Amino acid sequence: METLSKHEVFGGTLGYYRHASTSTQCAMRFTVFVPPKPTGAGLIFLSGLTCTEENFTTKAGAYRVAAELGLTIVVPDTSPRGDDVPDDESISLGKGAGFYLNATQEPWKKNYQMESYVAQELPALIEKEFAVKKFGLFGHSMGGHGTLTIGVKYKDRFHSFSALAPVCNPSVGGWGAAALEAYLGHDTGQWAQHDATQLMKTTKGDLPLILIDQGLADGAYKEGRLNPEAFVAACEQVGQPVKLRTHEGYDHGYFFIQTFIDDHLRHHAQQLGA
């Protein structure tokens, strides 16, 4: 693991790092905020389409309260990167659009193994290098999709969950269906394993309370690309506790994230016992 730069912020330290990933077979970048008094609780934040590790790190305004609560915050990139990694001209396929799954189709399957990266390789590295003992997971948009799908599948790894404007039902259209088909092939049975709404219906509803925030002026929401209501209905079907808050006037961007991020940090700190 190579340290690219380090910056003091709110009495803690924000570092940019790069390492050779075995999951994605390329160099992956991420940032880590270490609070002045770490509690051992760490959060991984999954970003949305087109983002890198930089967007949340510079724009979310999360580190003030993370410092106060003693939370370590890790922000990975959204896909494999590099000249040898396949890409697509669509913003919702290829670089910046890994969808937090393990691709099974050519040309994607060699590098696009973001599920393994985020659920296994990255937390193992963070545990070792930054002494994090217990992880929570949260994310925005495509990263909300990653949070809710990985959350269901890796209950032993992650112990608290929240999402901002998550993509909740990608197998039925909007952002997601085209990517799921490209990465996973035509068998829609496979897609269900990467659709939070369908996955939730197969569980016992035994995750801790999931917090979701959604802006009502969010263009993607209004176009039906997010569909948190479908996810909430699936939760209700299996008795999974979920809290969906809607906010008049807020859109899909980082000003929305900034406004509500503190509530997410407090939600995770409480659930992780930080």
Added chain:
Amino acid sequence: METLSKHEVFGGTLGYYRHASTSTQCAMRFTVFVPPKPTGAGLIFLSGLTCTEENFTTKAGAYRVAAELGLTIVVPDTSPRGDDVPDDESISLGKGAGFYLNATQEPWKKNYQMESYVAQELPALIEKEFAVKKFGLFGHSMGGHGTLTIGVKYKDRFHSFSALAPVCNPSVGGWGAAALEAYLGHDTGQWAQHDATQLMKTTKGDLPLILIDQGLADGAYKEGRLNPEAFVAACEQVGQPVKLRTHEGYDHGYFFIQTFIDDHLRHHAQQLGA
């Protein structure tokens, strides 16, 4: 004035705007945050080298406390822009490097009239369009230079002042001397009108308390490009109240700004009676 986009944030509204400036003879962009309950107090933030209106707006994390205090916040670009505007390959001359002065030399003098823009044209527009009644001025690096020089010269317009890692003595080297020569010519007497340290020595020290924050791991500071100590000495010479706070470990970037911005907002709110 044209509205480019608007975003809800912390219960207020952040807008991106563009207008045809008579000072700089080109289209100028700026952002305005209007808090949920405006008090009539407004701050203009002047950014550093290479920045546009975007950097502070997305990275400073200022709107949470601005919303709480009822402060309107205006962030202009750092120079004239457009294909017809002269530029230079140096990061400290031309676009992104207006130095908040009125250039007298070719090819700069037509468009590089940022002092008039920031001290007169922009606040007049904001007064009219956003009902701001009383202005404060603050800034970072080159924008700290702009704050302290314009602060001395336009006492009737601005009523509170603060700076983060300001360029305090540009006429004697570091960032600034080359730009001052290009914009103002060889007469160093003219440069003194755009050097906060020299200007302060000519005053009665009758500005309200000026707050300055400086990180001690700031590369520009360590190389002598900022020199807040010279400015503080000039203040002491004329009896001007000034508070310079230094911070171990903090560098020159927006993580430093994020960490201390709330203190600046509270400083201005108090001085403006917001």
